[in-house]
Amino acid sequence: MIRISTKGKYGTRLMVQLAMNYGKGPMLLKDIANKENLSVRYLEHLIPPLKSAHLVHSIRGAHGGYKLTKPPSDITLKDIIRILEGPLSPSECVESPDVCDRSSFCVTRDIWAELERTISKTLAGHTLADLVKKYLSTPHYGENQ
Amino acid sequence: MIRISTKGKYGTRLMVQLAMNYGKGPMLLKDIANKENLSVRYLEHLIPPLKSAHLVHSIRGAHGGYKLTKPPSDITLKDIIRILEGPLSPSECVESPDVCDRSSFCVTRDIWAELERTISKTLAGHTLADLVKKYLSTPHYGENQ
DNA sequence: TACTATTCCTAGTAAAGCGGTAGGAATTTA
DNA sequence: TAAATTCCTACCGCTTTACTAGGAATAGTA
Secondary structure, eight states: OOOOOHHHHHHHHHHHHHHHTTTSOOBOHHHHHHHHTOOHHHHHHHHHHHHHTTSEEEEOSTTOEEEESSOGGGOBHHHHHHHHHOOOSSSHHHHOGGGOTTTTTOHHHHHHHHHHHHHHHHHHTOBHHHHHHHHHHSOOTTOOO | OOOOOHHHHHHHHHHHHHHHTTTSOOBOHHHHHHHHTOOHHHHHHHHHHHHHTTSEEEEOSTTOEEEESSOGGGOBHHHHHHHHHOOOSSSHHHHOGGGOTTTTTOHHHHHHHHHHHHHHHHHHTOBHHHHHHHHHHSOOTTOOO
């Protein structure tokens, strides 16, 4: 089951919300959670890695919240997923050849390496600005707010 | 951690071994396990799904073993991984839109769908015959037989 | 028939990861 | 001081992963 976890999925939605609020001051996690119908408590866990990677910036205390550190057009999905999910390679041997002594001649490892390149390329091909633009140009029936 | 499991990884190696033995009669799981340095007991678990998918065929009893049901050039990595790992989409909502009521307008879902297409395309681009050819044309130092 | 080699079926299991929930401390504004 | 908010740490039930194990069924061979 080569699946992305909720970290990556919810985290991307969180970032899209921040992108839609870009230039308008800090946004509350509570509001993001409401708009995306997610738990504030869970979203809290996604913030620390995003901050460490300097993708978001926080303001503490009353009237605090979160902001993107740079324009949505400068943040790709690869940046987000890479931070929240870890390595994009489907097998550890791609980034750490030493975990397997077959690495030097393994033909399947070459495939996993190629797979990483295509996944990275696909994700790097979309910025938050692209997603916001797409979001605003499509009708979204039944969405809360 | 968008990782392929050992099912997919070991299963691919198992299939490469069967491909190298194609046209030479049934191959013992014991021999495959030895050549790939894997446990027979674990490989046994990979066989049933491969049989159900009609990728391999078994011969029971003494002098039994396993064979591919078709030429290595007719089996792609997509076939193998799809069977052993399940759906290739990174999110369930891609193949089952009903699991989420945002599916009709979700901009991130479109990304996961695109990701599935690129992953599928990459894996479908390699047949067992390609891997065998590559294996035979590269030196493999330190490998056990 | 008996023996042996092999696949096949069903269980079990320890460890890790996933998807959260919870309590409360620290910080800032008013 | 009070309220709003982020931040830190811990916990917890569930599922998946990566195996191991026992033994039944099947088929060739003597």
